Amino acid sequence: MADLAVARPERFFADRFNVTPSLMERLLGSSLRGRVDDADVYLEYRINEELVLEEGTVKKASRHVSQGAGVRAQAGTRTGYAHTDDISIGNLEEAARQARSIADQSSASGILAVPGRRPHDLYALAEPPIVTELTRKVDLLRRVDRAAREADPRVKQVIASIGSEDVVMLIATAGGWTVGDVRPLARLNVTVIAEENGKREIGSYGGGGRVAFDFFLEQDRWRRFATEAARQATLKLGALDAPAGTMTVVLGPGWPGILLHEAIGHGLEGDFNRKGVSAFAGRMGQKVASELVTVIDDGTIPNRRGSLNVDDEGTPTGRTVLIEKGVLVGYMQDKLNARLMGAAPTGNGRRESYAYPAMPRMTNTFMLAGEDDPEDIIRSVKHGLYAVTFGGGQVDITSGKFVFSATEAYLIDDGRIGAPLKGATLIGNGPDALTRVSRVGRDLALDEGVGTCGKDGQSVPVGVGLPTIRIDGMTVGGSQV
Template sequence: MTGPEAVSKELAAELLERALSRGGDFADLYFEYRRTASISMEDGRVRSVGGSVDMGVGIRVVLGQAVGYAYAESLEPGAMAEAAETAARIASGSATHKAIKVRRRRAKDAYALGDTEIVDVDGKARVELLRRADRAARAASAEVVRVDASLVAVHKEILVVSSRGDMVYDFQPMCRMSVMAVARRDSRVEQGSSSGGGRMGLEYFESVSPEDHGEEATRVAVLNLDSREAPAGTMPVVLAPGDSGILLHEAVGHGLEADFNRKRTSNYTDQLGESVASELVTVVDDPALASSRGSINVDDEGVLPKNHRLIEGGILKGYLHDRISADWFKTRPSGSGRRQSFRHPPMPRMTNTFMEAGQDDPEDIIKSVDRGIYARKFSGGQVNISNGDFVFSLTEGYLIEKGKLTAPLKGVNLIGNGPEALATVSMVGHDFELSDGMWTCGKDGQSVPVGVGMPTVKLDALTVGGSKIG
């Protein structure tokens, strides 16, 4: 496959009719073509160079809440027909269908791709991007003793066809650079990292250069050489703009995915129209942010996605739906059906999830804290969807004392409950930032790229897990 015309409407209709031949309610085809190129350097030496091509089709048949799913790892008609028959046998029923007439639909373009995809860039040129990051990281401090860097680029095309007749194509480029620096002072060794990218090509490095990533990785590594043990206890926490959005994504966003609410395993089940956060909190999932890592022009069920206001002024307004959950809740699908590849069935997933900006000055937010924690960078976390309990680890955090940032901290864990934490939001800054494209979300064994964002936010009380009491 390359391009929207790679699969004929006639072939798609034939496969759909075969998939529904045993009486399923609905069927769809998910064609995918993917090229990947990757290079990694360890301590200044190229350690691995990789590339792959993957192509196939996933065929789904839905019967009520039951799903029959099969895939073919080629676009050979016989293999695809066999997959369609397998899916039909898994989800067979008594429904009858008219002949399917397929029509092509166009999706809007949320990616500002330049002339050159990184996956097509010469290997030597890609290595030079990593060497630039390496040189910058080492030049930023004599205490840096090791630098690792990697660059991954993907060219991905999808074509989704449903038994309702819609055929929608999307081209989804992706790039990500990651740099890790190790610094040593006497016997103490610390590290720092920087990552970024998005649905862009070489033009990404016009806004964020390899040198920027190298210098940022060194800044964090050297900063951590001066870090001290984090305090433990319940105290105010100020979330920095940008990366802090990952806490919102994990601790709140997953609970708003409709499959968990359909199964009644989310703490947000039956809460539509209810207050679930401070009135200062508005949470949005927007698939159309220009070139963001989580952006999509069409979801993996062929639905054109839209901006979702999930929580507005603290009130729960809606869930993220795929076709199955939308049918269950008797609403329209929201364009939130996503999957890792053609080998996986879709499920409700986030795209770019963030809290909208407020009115407070970020400096005033910090000044309002007598003693607390400033959380700037996260390494990820864990959340219990059923009750919202979470644990997150910081890679960069600071002690706030009498309204000022003082000592950098190590070993900071933030422990709490998503809805309870949002209820303690007392100040929201006007400085919204979208995190640079570095996050990947896992759910039920599937990984998809996502975007997160946040302004500066004050939580009045959160449990801090540190090693220093008091």
């Protein structure tokens, strides 16, 4: 397996499948160029490994290999996509024929741009996590299990898992640009069930990124993940039902950045705006947030879960300012939507795997830090909710309504953090929520590296980040009237 990490993608696919860049080039040339506006051939080889510890022992261990090729042809707004998991020249030719069939009435324009940037080098690892010895991983899971149990006697169950992935991709585009990437990814996750007087609660914590296994050992991260999961589960045992109604909300730093992902991120993806189905469509240059708010999507942060050297269309990722001092200034684009909107691709064309065509997706989305002291922000609230950790969120991009659920939240009473709360779901309206941001802390933090975003049935790893912020008036969907 070691060759996988160091092999350049071109050599990897040539050696393994006899598919060379010149062959991909010929495929594009003979069957696609001149008849379509854009086309590409995408090759992917992926290994996943998952080890799960439960009841103190490793019970589940699995390893999966996926490989495949996708051929895409685009003409006007039309996309033809065909994929096969049997990478052979015959199948690639058949896929090209199927993909091309959409392009019969194309008035192919010709000139195809090649990215003006070089690919990044954001996550070259001496030892990718997929090659790290199983025994080291198993040993770490055992230590996580012990640490979570030692953290509190009420901890009754610990489920710890470590997932490692390695993806080799190679893409050749009709513009004559061939580029590959090798993408490591690792995640350590801890779930704890705590029990007291017949009541049970769950706590989860974890993290990772495009990092080596040793990342989990550095700064005792594994121990922090274990004790955090235990702390959250036991905290919730004594939590009160959340109140229901509109109130001032303070979001803590880091993972609560999921607010940005749901409230505005999806709404600023190019496809929804080109189609005019986003609540943000046609609002470029308008004020959509308080002037304290600047939001960025950045796929170039080293070793982050949402980062990529090139996106899944071969475009090097970038740092895209979405909202600058409250004004909408940028959308996230893949090649198709950029072309149709007369914009430049931003390196946000992503896909779950070879089995799907790319579309505009987020990478790492965060708000820049402000100037306020986080403690001052909490002190400034007479009565409200302080939320520091969240589960998932979802948005209806057309109406702009979004929700996200707090897994750790507290009442704020007279400027002080009070009783822990459970079951607090926050709901808001995307174009409106960020206009209510009245304080922004100086404590910007990125999340630990756990985010997975779903869109049209495709999941991709993403990151978020936020400083402590105050939002004046959000609906809290608790159960206490």
